[in-house]
Amino acid sequence: MLELSGIAVSPGVAIGKALILDREGYRITRTEISPEDSEAECERLDQAIRQAISLLDQRCAQTTRTAGSQVGAIFAAHQQFLLDPVVRSEWDRLIRVEHVSAEYAVSTVLNRFAQAFRQFGSDMLAERVEDIRDVERTLLEALGGQPVALPGQLEEPSILLSHDLTPSETAQLDPQTVLGFCTESGGPGGHTAIVARGMDLPAIVAVGPFLHRIGKDSLVVLDGYHGKVLIDPRPDILRRYEEEILLRRDRSLQLGKMRSLPAKTRDGRRIALFANIEFPAEATLGLERGAEGIGLYRTEFLFLGRSQPPEEQEQYEVYRDVVERAQGKPVVMRTLDLGADKVNAGLPMLAESNPVLGLRSIRFSLRYPDLLRSQLRAMLRAAAHGPVRIMFPMVTTLEEWRRARAIVDEVMGELERAGWRAAVPIELGMMLEVPAAILLLDKFAPVADFFSIGTNDLIQYTMAVDRSNEWVADLYAPFDPAVLRLIRRAVEVAEAHRVPISVCGEMSSSPATAALLIGLGIENLSAPPSALPDVKQAIRHLRHADCRQVAERALEQSTASEVRRSVQEFLQESAPELLQHEVLPR
Ligand code: PEP
Ligand code: MG
Numbered sequence: 001m002l003e004l005s006g007i008a009v010s011p012g013v014a015i016g017k018a019l020i021l022d023r024e025g026y027r028i029t030r031t032e033i034s035p036e037d038s039e040a041e042c043e044r045l046d047q048a049i050r051q052a053i054s055l056l057d058q059r060c061a062q063t064t065r066t067a068g069s070q071v072g073a074i075f076a077a078h079q080q081f082l083l084d085p086v087v088r089s090e091w092d093r094l095i096r097v098e099h100v101s102a103e104y105a106v107s108t109v110l111n112r113f114a115q116a117f118r119q120f121g122s123d124m125l126a127e128r129v130e131d132i133r134d135v136e137r138t139l140l141e142a143l144g145g146q147p148v149a150l151p152g153q154l155e156e157p158s159i160l161l162s163h164d165l166t167p168s169e170t171a172q173l174d175p176q177t178v179l180g181f182c183t184e185s186g187g188p189g190g191h192t193a194i195v196a197r198g199m200d201l202p203a204i205v206a207v208g209p210f211l212h213r214i215g216k217d218s219l220v221v222l223d224g225y226h227g228k229v230l231i232d233p234r235p236d237i238l239r240r241y242e243e244e245i246l247l248r249r250d251r252s253l254q255l256g257k258m259r260s261l262p263a264k265t266r267d268g269r270r271i272a273l274f275a276n277i278e279f280p281a282e283a284t285l286g287l288e289r290g291a292e293g294i295g296l297y298r299t300e301f302l303f304l305g306r307s308q309p310p311e312e313q314e315q316y317e318v319y320r321d322v323v324e325r326a327q328g329k330p331v332v333m334r335t336l337d338l339g340a341d342k343v344n345a346g347l348p349m350l351a352e353s354n355p356v357l358g359l360r361s362i363r364f365s366l367r368y369p370d371l372l373r374s375q376l377r378a379m380l381r382a383a384a385h386g387p388v389r390i391m392f393p394m395v396t397t398l399e400e401w402r403r404a405r406a407i408v409d410e411v412m413g414e415l416e417r418a419g420w421r422a423a424v425p426i427e428l429g430m431m432l433e434v435p436a437a438i439l440l441l442d443k444f445a446p447v448a449d450f451f452s453i454g455t456n457d458l459i460q461y462t463m464a465v466d467r468s469n470e471w472v473a474d475l476y477a478p479f480d481p482a483v484l485r486l487i488r489r490a491v492e493v494a495e496a497h498r499v500p501i502s503v504c505g506e507m508s509s510s511p512a513t514a515a516l517l518i519g520l521g522i523e524n525l526s527a528p529p530s531a532l533p534d535v536k537q538a539i540r541h542l543r544h545a546d547c548r549q550v551a552e553r554a555l556e557q558s559t560a561s562e563v564r565r566s567v568q569e570f571l572q573e574s575a576p577e578l579l580q581h582e583v584l585p586r
Helices: 035-068 069-082 087-097 102-119 123-142 167-172 191-199 236-260 280-288 310-327 362-367 369-385 398-417 435-439 455-463 470-476 481-496 510-517 529-542 545-556 560-574
Strands: 004-005 006-008 013-021 157-163 177-181 204-207 219-223 228-229 271-277 294-298 333-335 388-392 427-432 450-453 500-501 524-528
Touching: 004 470, 004 545, 006 069, 006 470, 013 236, 035 069, 035 087, 035 102, 035 167, 035 560, 069 167, 069 191, 069 310, 087 102, 087 294, 102 123, 102 398, 123 167, 123 435, 157 219, 157 470, 167 191, 191 455, 191 545, 204 500, 219 236, 219 450, 236 362, 271 280, 271 529, 280 294, 280 310, 294 388, 294 524, 310 333, 362 369, 362 398, 369 388, 369 398, 388 398, 398 427, 427 435, 435 450, 435 455, 435 481, 450 481, 455 481, 481 545, 481 560, 510 529, 510 545, 510 560, 524 529, 545 560
Parallel strands: 013 157, 157 177, 177 204, 271 294, 271 524, 294 333, 333 388, 388 427, 427 450, 450 500, 500 524
Antiparallel strands: 004 228, 006 204, 013 219, 219 228
16 A cells, blocks of 8 residues: 655645646657748647637636636636737747747647746746646647547546646546546645535645556545545555545435534534635535535635736626525635745735735735725625625734725615615624734624634734644644633623624634534634535534533643644543544544
């Protein structure tokens, strides 16, 4: 058995035969043409570009239908790349001056871009390499051939193993036969990952070189929850994964049946479950998995990986898509949360030495108020089609809140004068991610309509630990009593002022931490669609009184490991079935 690990970018477990797509070494050989043929060759390239653009139109329409308009927009961005005058003049120059074939010119220029992107040393640019490869393959296909064809009709369910996979190729996979994929290269924010999530296809990227170690008839287990790939697994491990697939299938069937049943603890405490989404298609998935609405829509994902931010009209269309998919259930739209690790949105970002503590989130939006205004206009226009709540991320001071609110009032006034009406009155809320805001929460409570705790950032800012720095990962501890005390304090202040409070950070997604949150008094959880079945099942297994007891004990404990241990003991005693497949967070 060979065990490999990479970055899990799309959850799910799949087992299938290895389907190897090995084309890393593929290069277009240099073919010279005679100088008098160069005009005709440029013409041929012209025609191929037109054909590629119409091919991308089809891809855009097809993926918009299957995975949502934001995934479709990836291919619209590829069209822009094909029309870029700088790229075009480089292709023409090679054909006219060096007298080479259009294929060679296309491949050479795009390879140079890909290399430059890789060498910048930024993950974000490296992730765009797959888009360049995609443009290259589409154009080579239009010029009359495809480097290495994707698998056609497959006889057996398979797991695709490849050096890379472009977003177009991912969109063309048939999920009936390709059950998941794993690539040597790629990154979590890449478009291939985004398309995979939109298609609900388990995927792992950035495994490093491994294809040469795989035999043709190997059996592959892909664990898209933990980023593990097992080649020719030992029989006992294979059996465990087969059971896990059945169990998960069974669980989602059960949830399908429970869908309309409330998430209620055994002693009758009703918990509302909402979905966290990045893309419109996930709203549908969330509702299918029992969500009562969208608790966090991370709108910045519409901005990432683009050379220009989307115009108001495009934003409106995407936000409206989410509202319509939510079918009358509430949608909490978060304003742009750019900065820190979310950059590359076609906007001016400063070179900050400490971006996590810098111009990010609401600070960024207030620094560029026109951008915020156009986003708010788009959100408010979408709110004419269903219940929308607007939420500001990372609010630290009351002044920030007042400035943001004043902009909302101004934009709303403009729209009202033009005849706009919201489907239901707009509520404005804030995320609690910075300890300073929780310490002064009694000052925010009279002016905010709702609070939502972003535990991912709250842990980061409470423990003074960069959430994406592996060297200090052991300090990133959801079970730390300091974090729990802040959450408890937030709940107390919110309750005293009757302001609804929820949690939308990752602590909502695992049964163990969700149990603690419920014990701390949280009645409203928002988690990714994939986590909802497990969380709902946990709620229905537990008693609120027990959760409360374990949370009270945790508030008095001294370290994260003490809390973790007592939560584990509690689950072992009261609901051992929950621990079977649950990996407790650190
Ligand atoms: C959080 O910080 O918990 C949160 C939900 O926001 P994000 O993960 O998008 O920063
Ligand atoms: Mg956050």
